[in-house]
Amino acid sequence: MRITEQRIKAMTTAGLNLIGQALSIYDSQLRLVLSNRRFQEMFDLPDALVQPGALFRDTIHFLASRGEYGDEGSVDDMVEVRVEQALAFEPHYMERERANGQVISIEGAPLPQGGWVAVYTDITSAKRAENLLRARSEELSGQLLTHAEELSATNRKLAATITALEEAKRELTEIEARTRLTTEMMPAHIAHLNSEGRYDYSNRRLSSVMPGRPSEILGLHISEALGANAFGRVSAHLQNAYNGKTSVFEFTEDQDSRRIRVSFTPDGAGGVYVMSVDITEETQARVALQQTRRREMAAQMTNGLAHDFSNLLTIILGMQSQLDKMALPEDAHALIAATQKTARRGGQLLNRIADMTGHRTPQPKATDLRRLLEDLRIVATPSLPRGVGLSVVNTLPEQALMLDPGMLQDALLNLVLNARDACGTTGQVTISAHAIGDIWIEITVSDTGSGFSSEALEKALNPFFTTKGSDGSGLGLPMVYDTVKLAGGDLNLRNTPSGASVILRLPYRPAPPAQEGLVLLVEDSDDLRGQFRDMLIDLGFSVIEATSTDEALALTENVEGIVMVLSDIRLEGTATGLDLLSQLKSRLPCILMTSLPYTDPLHRQALAMAPVLSKPFSKAQLSALVRTEAA
Template sequence: MSGRTGLDLTDKNIKAMTTAGLNLIGQGLSIYDSQLRMVVSNRPFQEMFDLPDRLVQPGAFFHDTIRYLAELGEYGDVADVDTIVEQRVQQALAFEPHYMERVRANGQVISVEGAPLPKGGWVAVYTDITNTKQAEALLRARSEELSEQLLDRAEELTATNRKLAATISALEEAKRQLTEIEARTRMTTEMMPAHIAHLDSEGRYDYSNRRLSTVLPGRPSDILGMHISQALGSATYLRVEAHLQNAYGGEPSVFEFNEDQDSRRIRVSFTPDGEGGVYVMSVDITEETQARVALQQTRRRAMAAQMTSGLAHDFSNLLTIILGIQSRLQKMDLPESARELVAATQQTARRGGQLLNRIADMTGSRTPQPKATDMRGLLEDLRILASPSLPRGVGLSVVNTLPDEALMLDPGMVQDALLNLVLNARDACGGSGQVTISAHTIGTIWIEIAVSDTGPGFSLEALDKALNPFFTTKGDKGSGLGLPMVYDTVKLAGGDLSLRNTPSGASVVLRLPYRPAPPVQEGLVLLVEDSDALRQNFRDMLIDLGFTVIEATSADEALALTSDLNDIALVLSDIRLEGDATGLDLLTRMRSRLPTILMTSLPYSDPLHREALTRAPVLRKPFTRAQLSALLRSEVA
């Protein structure tokens, strides 16, 4: 004996109990679906109309029941049974609340009360009112004091009350359905990663999904009744006011702007509602913008590579020929002045070769490889690396206020770019001055690193053209490719670069996406991979590294797990998954921003691979346990 008590509410038991309950009702009941097929009925319904079992089984058609009753004479003498069946079927398909009383061929009086169902179909209740009618007839015959008019009026009121009751029931059901629809709509809008709202004709919010603060941090969430200028703040409102006025004038408007607090990129849509108000939708598209910048830079580099590869090949051959000829001339018995010309020609040709290598670096396949990077250590290594190349009179200082956590960056590319800027700043200072590297975050969106110097600053021409390839202010000593290469590095990472003059000199400012590295800890890892063999291999790697693993094969399955489990520490997901959704879709749709590492065997040229690099660390398949461990545990050489 198991010791279980109480009811075992299985589907079978529930169905049996429901059927028994319906059979105990003194009235007949039938429910048909939108196709007029029997869903359920009770025994009084069958007994009231003497129906065979086949017509009260689920799936029995309404028109077969009508035909059966018509052929039995239920509707009197009918010349054309098909016509009466068609009429009754069309009345049923109208799905309108109704009440009627019908006298059967055997003299029995039945009242029929019907109401439509929310998703089509209808329910009908049949009541035997024969005794009631007989009592009314007896009362009419025996009561000489009651006038015929009063009796007729009482009958009319009784019928009207029944119709009103049916109508009230239908209205209550419609009200319930509308309430549920409104609740579902509100829940849907509140789950969307956007602020959705409505403004009345005076610019006050009369609806909001309470997500303004997630799109624009620092703003209130409860803004009903508040004017838009108060909710957004004066600076932001000035940016949107002209577009809002256009919407009040009947013209939809979609625009983007950078928010002041942490430079988020926001896209706003204003749509007139046709009644004097405006619908508003605001979305944070910062990550989308970063991915778009990285993709645009990749396309530019591919185009530049296509344009220069043939030219560089021919130019390289020409330089090789020139160096060969000069080498032969050098072996000849030439005057000293001619030897100097030969040496100068060789030096110039070699410099041309170095320039070709720099061009190849700019247009070749440079793929960012983000790793968990200790920025404090990177900047300290940079200071040690750059200091010996500075003159005695030029100092180098580092001011780092970045959070003390690992960030996802390509440390080699970042350090090369910063070293290039430090050397440019050294040249600007001449024999004495100060070079400063400062690093800080802008909200939780950007890392900003500035390299400043105390030199003369940028000329107007340099501010305009310094990022153009081959522009230089160093004469023969410069190639004009240093700053363009730094610009290329930053753009590939989804960031931006700007030049500015300061009161004490010049400054080059880099902005890179702020992406904290996944925390390294023993915990639960969600592994999302649709290949059984690969999933088993990756699971074994993670278990060997001390993690507990749960698995999914699709983005939808993974999303369900992240909703149900609160202790997932990390997501390791393939980009291409079972179903239509990708690993990038999973990254977008996860309700909480779980640390995520993507993996793929797609080539770098695939758009999905390029976008993934701008959004999360990416492991190229095949990879080893050591490579996975190095990324998880932030081991930076």
């Protein structure tokens, strides 16, 4: 039967309450973690000072005010002296006589993670026997022997108790150290909130899940640690947890739009356990996979219809061609020409549908987005009326990014032409690009036209919806939407005070470096690993090799200077190249390779995480992904 953490805590507390000595454990911030009933009884402490989280300073102030330490000066001075001694976390043993005549020994020992444990023992009887020996040494009678026996028995009991306490302290220290080490290794923030919403435990990973937040958050209220905006997103779920209901949810935090999954779990004693995970990359992969599945379903539904419709258009064009050769009135020839034009337009529409539902796989490569946008401005400007201007505002870092430049440029050109139509003969079209942290690239195409109607805002991404009448196919924006989703991004439409904006958000993936530095090659086939090693060396890299995810992770931890990872998807063992990418602590540029077909779920998921080379590939193809010229 599995013993729950709550039951273990209850059993530990019950065991400590049976010990004759008083015991207290304070953390590195001098807040009470645990004490037994004897601790409260020995010093006659109020309930508030024996609750977890009670301050050591408050307890000392209470005792000093009551005369516990005699007349050593002002209460505040006595408190400060003892607080400073406690913060030193040094082992100590001392004996002192209390104001009520009781004599106690105090033994303190520091804990590995900060704080200390103290054991208080009533040694009044032992001291009385010692004093009796000194005062009546000449009367070593039965009374002395009796006290000697009592002292001997007391010492034996004390020794046994101390041994038990030391073992309990050792076990508690080991359990605490193992628990903290385990939680600190996890790629998630794990914490506990007390009944007031303040952190009394944290694995110090908040800043890695939500950059910009502090790592040392013990004692902070959750609203202080997360910030007002993020706390506003989670407060309702947190309240549900305090009401006894487990809550698991996702939200997008404002600082760099990371997607965070949070779990709030009641602890049954008034507090809440917290686990937060950054699932941004998982969300991007999920979005790309969902779009691929939608496209496959659409392809299955439309391929048969498109085939039959194409045959009908072919028959119509053939019949119209025969009619055109006949001696018919001039008006009839005009109708024949219009019919042929419409049929050809139907054929073009079929081609557009095939593009949307067919096999469109992003081919990301190192792309200078600044140059791409400038080239787009040069290409698109001649298609604009004289009264319509086109400008580019680019604040992206000067860094090559992994993008499919062809698909992206086609999508942006489509949006520019739509903006041109919205502006009419005069107006302004603006393309702006910036980074959101190191998570997203955001590209906005805005215009000074009339804006989207409420119907267009709702339906513009639906295939065949158009506001251009017979001049529009209704496939332009859906094609752009498809392009963005295949890359793991998102698209939004909105009106602005001066017109309309279409916002593309794409994953921010830095390109691998130029041909220099150390590459980690992860491949479990000896023959293939040798081929790929030779390719990389020919391209100017040094190479270090691994055959499994565990081996590769160990190398990234212990070998400095790795600038890129080239990994197969299927590896030795159960873990895959996708697991390797997910567990890499640093954001190393990565390229995946595989012989899996495109229809394999792992292949599709990989496309949303990193560039993928299909085996077999040439040195020139590998070179293109690492920004070198083909050899």
